[in-house]
Amino acid sequence: MSSKPLxxxxxxxxxxxxxxxxxxxxxxxxxxxxxxxxxxDLSTLPNFPAEIRAPAGTLPGVSxxxxxxxxxxxxTPGDRPDVLVAMNPAALKANLADLPRGSTIIVNTDEFxxxxxxxxxxxxxxxxxxxxxxxHVHEIALTSITVEALADFGLTRKEKERAKNMLALGLLSWMxxxxxxxxxxxxxxxxxKAPEILEANLTALRAGYNYGETTEDFxxxxxxxxxxxxxxxxxxxxxxxxxxxxxxxxxxRAGLPLVLGSYPITPASDILHTLSGMKRYGVxxxxxxxxxxxxxxxxxxxxxxxxxxxxxxxxxxxxKAETIGLGVSTELPLVILDIQRGGPSTGLPTKTEQSDxxxxxxxxxxxxxxxxxxxxSPSDCFDIAxxxxxxxxxxxxxxxxxxxxxxxxxSEPWRVPGVADLPDLEVEFATGPNDTDDKxxxxxxxxxxDPETLARPWAVPGTAGLEHRIGGIExxxxxxxxxYDPDNHDKMTRLRQGKIDRIADTIPDLEVDDPSGEARVLVxxxxxxxxxxxxxxxxxxxxxxxxxxxxLRHLSPFPKxxxxxxRAYDRVIVPEMxxxxxxxxxxxxxxxxxxxxxxxxxxxxxxxxxxxxxxKSIAQTLEGVQ
Amino acid sequence: xxxxxxxxxxxxxxTQGVPRLAxxxxxxxxxxxxxxxxxxxxxxxxxxxxxxxxxxxxxxxGLKRENIVFVSGIGCSSRFPYYxxxxxxxxxxxxAPAIATGLATSREDLSVWVITGDGDALSxxxxxxxxxMRRNVNLTILLFNNKIYGLTKGQYSPxxxxxxxxxxxxxxxxxxxxxxxxxxLGAEASFVARTxxxxxxxxxxxxxxxxxxxxxxxxxxxxxxxxxxxxAFQLLKDRDEKExxxxxxxxxxxxxxxxxxxxxxxxDGALAVVxxxxxxxxxxxxxxAGDEDPSLAFALSRLDDGSMTHIPMGIFRSVxxxxxxxxxxxxxxxxxxxxxxxxxxxDLAALLRGRDTWTVA
Numbered sequence: 001m002s003s004k005p006l007x008x009x010x011x012x013x014x015x016x017x018x019x020x021x022x023x024x025x026x027x028x029x030x031x032x033x034x035x036x037x038x039x040x041d042l043s044t045l046p047n048f049p050a051e052i053r054a055p056a057g058t059l060p061g062v063s064x065x066x067x068x069x070x071x072x073x074x075x076t077p078g079d080r081p082d083v084l085v086a087m088n089p090a091a092l093k094a095n096l097a098d099l100p101r102g103s104t105i106i107v108n109t110d111e112f113x114x115x116x117x118x119x120x121x122x123x124x125x126x127x128x129x130x131x132x133x134x135x136h137v138h139e140i141a142l143t144s145i146t147v148e149a150l151a152d153f154g155l156t157r158k159e160k161e162r163a164k165n166m167l168a169l170g171l172l173s174w175m176x177x178x179x180x181x182x183x184x185x186x187x188x189x190x191x192x193k194a195p196e197i198l199e200a201n202l203t204a205l206r207a208g209y210n211y212g213e214t215t216e217d218f219x220x221x222x223x224x225x226x227x228x229x230x231x232x233x234x235x236x237x238x239x240x241x242x243x244x245x246x247x248x249x250x251x252x253r254a255g256l257p258l259v260l261g262s263y264p265i266t267p268a269s270d271i272l273h274t275l276s277g278m279k280r281y282g283v284x285x286x287x288x289x290x291x292x293x294x295x296x297x298x299x300x301x302x303x304x305x306x307x308x309x310x311x312x313x314x315x316x317x318x319x320k321a322e323t324i325g326l327g328v329s330t331e332l333p334l335v336i337l338d339i340q341r342g343g344p345s346t347g348l349p350t351k352t353e354q355s356d357x358x359x360x361x362x363x364x365x366x367x368x369x370x371x372x373x374x375x376x377s378p379s380d381c382f383d384i385a386x387x388x389x390x391x392x393x394x395x396x397x398x399x400x401x402x403x404x405x406x407x408x409x410x411s412e413p414w415r416v417p418g419v420a421d422l423p424d425l426e427v428e429f430a431t432g433p434n435d436t437d438d439k440x441x442x443x444x445x446x447x448x449x450d451p452e453t454l455a456r457p458w459a460v461p462g463t464a465g466l467e468h469r470i471g472g473i474e475x476x477x478x479x480x481x482x483x484y485d486p487d488n489h490d491k492m493t494r495l496r497q498g499k500i501d502r503i504a505d506t507i508p509d510l511e512v513d514d515p516s517g518e519a520r521v522l523v524x525x526x527x528x529x530x531x532x533x534x535x536x537x538x539x540x541x542x543x544x545x546x547x548x549x550x551x552l553r554h555l556s557p558f559p560k561x562x563x564x565x566x567r568a569y570d571r572v573i574v575p576e577m578x579x580x581x582x583x584x585x586x587x588x589x590x591x592x593x594x595x596x597x598x599x600x601x602x603x604x605x606x607x608x609x610x611x612x613x614x615x616k617s618i619a620q621t622l623e624g625v626q
Numbered sequence: 627x628x629x630x631x632x633x634x635x636x637x638x639x640x641t642q643g644v645p646r647l648a649x650x651x652x653x654x655x656x657x658x659x660x661x662x663x664x665x666x667x668x669x670x671x672x673x674x675x676x677x678x679x680x681x682x683x684x685x686x687x688g689l690k691r692e693n694i695v696f697v698s699g700i701g702c703s704s705r706f707p708y709y710x711x712x713x714x715x716x717x718x719x720x721x722a723p724a725i726a727t728g729l730a731t732s733r734e735d736l737s738v739w740v741i742t743g744d745g746d747a748l749s750x751x752x753x754x755x756x757x758x759m760r761r762n763v764n765l766t767i768l769l770f771n772n773k774i775y776g777l778t779k780g781q782y783s784p785x786x787x788x789x790x791x792x793x794x795x796x797x798x799x800x801x802x803x804x805x806x807x808x809x810x811l812g813a814e815a816s817f818v819a820r821t822x823x824x825x826x827x828x829x830x831x832x833x834x835x836x837x838x839x840x841x842x843x844x845x846x847x848x849x850x851x852x853x854x855x856x857x858a859f860q861l862l863k864d865r866d867e868k869e870x871x872x873x874x875x876x877x878x879x880x881x882x883x884x885x886x887x888x889x890x891x892x893x894d895g896a897l898a899v900v901x902x903x904x905x906x907x908x909x910x911x912x913x914x915a916g917d918e919d920p921s922l923a924f925a926l927s928r929l930d931d932g933s934m935t936h937i938p939m940g941i942f943r944s945v946x947x948x949x950x951x952x953x954x955x956x957x958x959x960x961x962x963x964x965x966x967x968x969x970x971x972x973d974l975a976a977l978l979r980g981r982d983t984w985t986v987a
Contacts, residue, residue, distance in 0.1 A: 279961035289757035293724035300728025419971040461713035471716030
């Protein structure tokens with residue numbers, strides 16, 4: 001046991017920041033794992049540049065990982081860090097503005113050389129010139145301590161220095177009473193083939209832990225008690241991993257092989273990586289020559305009776321538009337995952353945004369309706385993937401899933417569901433004639449619809465007697481033959497829209513959270529803003545003000561009760577990480593003058609900022625009425 | 627030498643894995659493959675001849691009709707699938723090879739055909755075509771080349787000759803054309819052939835070999851557009867002209883141009899057409915479609931300098947190399963069998979749990 005006094009905290013936000021090559025993402029991941037093992041609730045926010053190795057020591061090269069953990073349920077990665085680990089001057093400079101005064105900074109003084117300071121425009125070292133006196137600064141020579149701890153190793157200085165992130169991890173693990181066993185096991189697996197590197201990392205990790213214990217610089221250590229969570233088996237999971245697992249589970253429950261066509265693109269590539277390792281589950285991954293081919297392969301597989309999936313981000317969705325339109329016309333199941341990032345064009349590849357909503361709903365030629373759904377947390381990506389497959393196979397339609405960079409890379413604890421509890425997604429292929437011709441002979445009509453869902457039969461090649469041709473040219477109702485008839489086109493256009501509208505019959509009503517029942521303002525979000533909005537709502541309610549909160553997971557079609565919900569409040573405020581795309585849709589659909597609150601900073605909303613906006617909105621509502 | 631399937635050497639056939647008709651079922655006929663849809667090409671279009679040849683030849687494959695799929699892009703020729711009573715998809719411009727790749731890879735039991743044209747395959751869909759060929763997906767691609775955009779009413783295409791005067795090039799095209807066979811060989815397609823719409827016998831022989839080939843078979847079909855580019859291949863059809871111009875490629879036989887000219891391999895390695903009397907002994911090129919190195923096949927394709935003086939027709943290349951779809955399926959099958967069979971609920975539960983879990987009581 002430690003000899004130092006232990007102080008209990010209910011929540012902590014830590015941000016690890018360093019150069020792109022400093023291993024901050026790995027350090028954050030390991031700390032997350034240690035924290036999860038202790039039973040805290042948590043939420044993470046990795047934030048890194050698009051460049052793999054931006055020039056060392058520069059501001060654009062700073063990579064960070066923020067982790068919020070607590071003894072209660074956590075909704076966001078936290079607005080402002082309690083602790084910043086700054087591995088160099090750039091990391092300090094890039095992150096200082098987010099740090100409340102009085103919080104803790106751990107700086108690696110070895111990197112605060114004149115040259116490195118000059119690189120980021122510091123005339124003098126902020127550690128020495130008194131400009132950091134409002135913070136608790138721990139000046140630690142992390143690099144030299146690491147090199148010293150590894151003095152006996154036959155490694156180059158450079159190799160030794162590389163272990164400094166493990167030293168930092170060891171120190172933080174000591175500070176917050178985290179166990180090291182998980183990280184030790186992780187390192188042993190990772191460096192199984194490089195025993196010396198393994199020993200060096202383990203040594204640095206333990207040296208960091210012991211440094212905290214022995215140095216007088218740290219007078220106390222902290223602990224955060226486990227959170228109360230529903231009973232079950234838990235793991236941590238990122239949004240992209242949850243999406244991949246959701247798709248595999250859907251494939252298993254549908255009894256259909258999964259075929260993913262994909263082209264590498266940030267921040268969606270991890271889905272391709274993860275699924276490519278799941279061949280054992282009957283998963284086929286095809287890395288296509290481009291985004292268009294990727295969705296084409298998926299649609300081709302769907303035609304053959306597989307579960308055709310494609311994963312991408314905004315620029316890729318733009319390229320896939322025509323093929324998605326073909327999916328609308330041929331009425332085949334197809335799931336398109338758009339892991340949104342900042343736009344337009346290449347935009348901000350590694351930063352988050354929600355600006356593809358209108359592209360997803362309207363971004364195709366012609367009247368080309370598809371289903372659009374959005375997960376609201378990293379673990380919800382699992383459920384949304386299954387929902388996407390349900391809609392696609394039931395209604396024979398493309399479904400676009402709008403995740404984003406924040407959900408994709410962020411992680412949180414996930415209660416692992418039992419396989420038997422997962423939805424049954426069994427599908428039925430057409431097996432024989434479904435109609436009779438003029439002479440009363442049995443015949444197969446590929447566009448004869450199910451009266452309830454308006455879905456057409458899924459007749460896959462290899463089924464004798466059902467040979468038919470489909471395509472992008474307008475087809476005659478029922479028979480599916482080419483038709484240029486005006487009335488038929490009008491009818492088919494409305495049928496395709498009507499089919500999407502009917503999905504609303506099988507989605508749950510929008511649930512509103514309003515514990516007091518007295519709220520007159522509703523805050524309505526969609527997708528990944530759930531955490532920040534819920535956290536902001538809590539802050540507002542803590543001041544005694546009532547506010548109602550709801551989050552849309554289904555964006556096309558909307559839940560059936562949405563209009564009713566919107567009209568039940570004096571004011572509806574819609575925060576979005578775009579310039580008001582959902583607000584535009586709500587106004588158009590329901591003639592409700594919602595208040596749009598937007599930010600496109602590449603980062604999730606800080607809960608405190610949102611709370612302020614909500615406060616103002618409530619105050620205005622009260623004034624307006626009085 | 628590798629084993630090209632047209633060479634009579636046993637190899638995995640192009641239709642292996644596709645269900646066949648039982649021995650005792652009556653032989654299929656052209657009628658079985660003819661859909662109830664009215665054919666709507668212009669009178670005199672070369673597409674009619676190709677359709678008739680394909681409908682007439684498909685019964686020879688002995689495959690179950692429901693296991694044959696035709697996928698096309700956009701253009702006149704891409705209407706083809708509507709007229710065949712098989713499964714079919716008339717897709718979007720240029721994308722048929724990608725769609726067919728997804729279908730062929732996920733369904734070993736299908737015989738998948740791609741119907742495309744010079745604009746569809748080589749312009750808007752150029753990328754998908756070359757990648758299908760380099761991957762060697764088990765597809766048979768019929769590329770109808772009429773050197774013009776027909777469906778959009780007469781603009782020049784990526785195979786139109788330089789100087790072509792068309793609706794979009796009133797003073798002549800300046801675009802240098804693709805030679806589809808050269809392009810296919812450059813992409814290392816494992817089967818590359820050229821044939822002619824009006825030569826039913828040759829067309830059928832080439833289609834037969836293409837269907838039997840496992841991997842991507844690219845068949846360029848010279849096809850006449852009577853409306854916008856009539857007579858584009860007349861020199862190769864005219865009884866008097868074609869004799870000297872068409873180099874008929876037959877595996878294992880010398881490559882001849884007419885009665886008195888032959889293709890020789892010169893000392894510097896280049897190919898040339900010379901009078902037989904002037905050919906040095908041993909220099910006459912004997913066609914080897916199974917040569918793993920595509921260089922000679924490529925050199926043959928370059929004998930066409932655009933003037934139609936020498937046009938090789940027939941199978942340029944037919945070599946065996948692992949197909950994309952077979953290998954993709956083998957990886958999935960291998961992963962499953964080494965794990966003891968398809969995943970059950972227990973396996974999925976283990977996957978969901980992952981390696982690092984904790985329990986809340």
